[in-house]
Amino acid sequence: MKALVYGLAVAGEATVRAMQSRGIDVLAADDTSTPERLALAGDLGVDLEVAPDDTALERLLGAVDLVVPAPGVPEGHRLFAAATAREVDVVSEIELAYRWEQERPGGPRPMLAVTGTDGKTTTTLLAVEMLAAAGVRSVAAGNTEVPLVTALDLDLDAFVVECTSFRLAWTEQFRGESAAWLNLAPDHLNWHRSYATYGDAKNRIFANQRPSDAAIGFADDADVMRYLAAAPARHVTFAADGADYRVVDGVLTGPTGQLAPVSALSRRLPHDITNGLAASALVLEAGLASTDAVAAALGTFTGPPHRIELVGEIDGVEYYNDSKATTPHAAATAIAAFDHVVLIAGGRNKDLDLSPMVAQPHRIRAVVAIGDAADLIADLFAGVAPIHRASTMPDAVDVAGAAARSGDVVLLSPGCASYDWYSGYEARGDDFRRIVQALAAGIPPAPHEETATP
Known part of the structure; x- marks a missing residue:
């Protein structure tokens, strides 16, 4: 197999290295050239085609079986129309990693998935901390410092994948046994063709789930709930009130009972509470953590930098x-x-x-x-x-x-x-x-x- 990786930044570099380690020949292209990217291409041992014109793009696509675009390559880029015309498969980094994980000797490890316009990183990290409290080794992967293709090689029990619309847009099989959609609001409209295609990309987080999986949505977001209504998995909701995971008399509460008092959270802003409910649903519905582990993590989690x-x-x-x-x-x-x-x-x-x-x-x-x-x-x-x-x-x-x-x-x-x-x-x-x-x-x-x- 030969693949084209388009975009040689963090995710692109990780994808090239992961493919090479699996014996896949790789070509690389990028719309911009910097001394650092040229040096990286040399270190990877790949030729970097910079800003290929239509003829060069056709030549590249004619030589490969697979295209993996970097997250920064926008939805309307001519790469995708050209790949479709040539019937070349286009997959994102998380899709590629998911396919590889399904072939893992001993079977695939569980994947939990998080998307939303805002709050993805906090919820992903909180879920990882909840799993750690339960003795489950996991990592925040995907739209983090650890691409999922890199995380596959770590000694882990499960993955919590932060899923941007960029990565979800080019998925065909990717699935989380438990998947949380936090909210939906206009964003990245300089990447997506429209708000509708942005929402449809996010919806890929539910699309491939099975009836036994959990599709988790924010009950106060009408757009999320509209997509959740069509999800093939079990429907689970979270919100401060009127949801499966909610606050009752000052206590975060799930379908099986109390989780933790709001007063026990290290920070108690409104979105801290809903993020806590979403992360709780994510790990509990997957059966990977106990309510005691959830409570312990809620009491110690401080949140990532740069978010309030x-x-x-x-x-x-x-x-x-x-x-x-x-x-x-x-x-x-x-x-x-x-x-x-x-x-x-x-x-x-x-x-x-x-x-x-x-x-x-x-x-x-x-x-x-x-x-x-x-x-x-x-x-x-x-x-x-x-x-x-x-x-x-x-x-x-x-x-x-x-x-x-x-x-x-x-x-x-x-x-x-x-x-x-x-x-x-x-x-x-x-x-x-x-x-x-x-x-x-x-x-x-x-x-x-x-x-x-x-």
Whole structure:
């Protein structure tokens, strides 16, 4: 067999290495060329075709049996029409890994799957912690630092797979014995052709399940529930109220009884509770953990960085890093968690309607608009709260601090991508945290090389 890996970043590199270790010949292509990618291709021993034209693409497809696109290759890329015309199979990294796992000597290990517009990483990590408390060795794989093709080679009992729409779109067999869909809101419309194809891609998380599997959906999300209604597996719901997994008299509760008091959670914001319910359903419905293990993990889990992460307090004002909120839906969730917010928002808009960010205007003390979308943010909040602008992150933190009062929250929840000022949301959040912690220590923050200059 010979395969074409299109896109040579993290997932692409892992896929090439995994294929080569299984004796598959690999060709590589990418729309962009950097010294690092060219060096990586050399290290992998593959020729890298850069920005192939139609003729070169036809030549590549004519030489392979399989195409594995990197997550960043958008749905409308000409690669897919060309592959379809040539009847070349297109699969994502998680689909490829799933197929290999089915052929594992001794049988496949269980896979749990998580998708949603927001909350995937937190819920995935929490499920891993619940499994660990139950003595089940697992890893957060897929849209994480560990691609699923890499995780297959680890000594594990199960996998918890964070599934983006990018990866789900190109699946044919991939299945989780237990699969949770957290929410659905417009996102990645610069990747998908439409909101409908985005939702349909997410729906692949349910499509291949069996009647004995568990399809878990958020009862408060009408779109998720519409897809759940057609899922072939057992239907399970979660929400703060009116669902199979819910809160009863201040206690997280499942179909078999109590799980843990809300007061036992290390953080108890509304989405922390629903994420906890979703993760509980994921592991319990799969039969991989006990309620005791679930309760233990709920009591110790602190959550990942960059998602409403408290990074410091200055003069009675708490500063939260929510850089992972790259959609207006995620930012709106963060805003709803606090009573008085000075919001730092903006970045590079992903062709999304930003209006959900202003759904609760009574919570907004002031807004600091940053990045390419600063004008959009300023227009959105005009008449709602005082608007300030900042051209660097240090400026944004200074302006936000000046606008805040004791007891307020300064919240970096951009609602936009970070690629105008930074290499990713992690770099943006790290910079924000660094600045806040320096100011809290009375040290002027040093300039950061990724931050835009005026």
